[in-house]
Amino acid sequence: MGEKKAVVLLSGGLDSTTVMAVAKQQGFAVYALSFDYGQNHRIELEFAARVAAAAGVVRHAVVKVDLRAFGGSALTSDTPVPKGRSAEDMGHGVPVTYVPARNTVFLSLALAWAETLEATDIFIGVNALDYSGYPDCRPEFIEAFERLANLATKMGTEDGKRLTIHTPLIALTKRQIVELGLSLGVDYGMTITCYDPSATGAACGACDACLLRLKGFAEAGVVDPATYRHFVRFSTR
């Protein structure tokens, strides 16, 4: 076939599902990779499996990594997820939902799979504008990882191939991400973004992730097809 393979990091959320659609559109055979890292919102793995199947990926792998052993984040411990914060609050400092070195760990595991598959392309849905204060979502971080990847592997070392970390969303607003995904036929009703969903996968509508998502849909002038636990009233101002 000669179809190029790409490893796509997939959480089952709005951003990574959009990235998967971009990789498909660019002609890649997609190997979707999700992580069971002790997240409290484990239901996202069911969403990831469904969106991967809907996108027709070659394979969807779920790798267990035991980040809970380290503690240190509201996403993997009993620390409450903050609710109802303003955009200004979100813009200051690193939030408690930060998982230590998460994107470094996830990209490293994507690199391990890419090397096994002899794939030279990795896609990740990081976003520097609406990034909610995470240091490992910045362009400098991605560039440093790409440099590392090319020193770390047989591919970068012996085979003369070059590994590329694709970040198609890095300069987009949430509104632009929603518009991009809709133009590629993404069904956002199958995705989940919430840090604190119900047992059936209904979003809370109040955590940072929900608020950023709802703002994106509101600005795009589109109703978010995801299921929320409450009636959500949202202003773009």
Added chain:
Amino acid sequence: MGEKKAVVLLSGGLDSTTVMAVAKQQGFAVYALSFDYGQNHRIELEFAARVAAAAGVVRHAVVKVDLRAFGGSALTSDTPVPKGRSAEDMGHGVPVTYVPARNTVFLSLALAWAETLEATDIFIGVNALDYSGYPDCRPEFIEAFERLANLATKMGTEDGKRLTIHTPLIALTKRQIVELGLSLGVDYGMTITCYDPSATGAACGACDACLLRLKGFAEAGVVDPATYRHFVRFSTR
């Protein structure tokens, strides 16, 4: 106390056990980190637990990472481990015992723990001389990871702290490593280096790792106190 914390990657082998002794000697409170990554030589985790206890570490964490899901290495699959290779054979190309992106994955997880502990020091026993053809044991790789680590974390970003990856063995021969460890009181009888040990932890004496280790002891003029399955005859030429 003000004692500085360090995360030390510990396999239970000759190199990492020596590195742990170096970290202790430098006054660090040691947090030893081992990985259950589906390696066939899982018995090394028992050795790691024993050498960590003997060294008086603050904590020894064993993190499960499911690298076996990716396949691609003799260390995590049924591919036979090569035996009886000459130094010249080992020096050519990347061996089948290479685990894809292993040190990238392990250092990423060490970074995650370091960030949780607010530790700015990570120790790893990579070795560029007797490195057996692994791209992720080279100084350029370590420098690239250190750069990445300082972009990836809250520490490097907000707190003005600087993460350091310590590689005290990187320029040493196996002989020098053995001599360093003996000078620090390391009991190498408690360590295991073999890629293909017996169920009771006896080394095969013939895989690349055993041959490099035996060469180091022979050159240091010391008998290796580890248990081997057979009588091992070894020449330094």
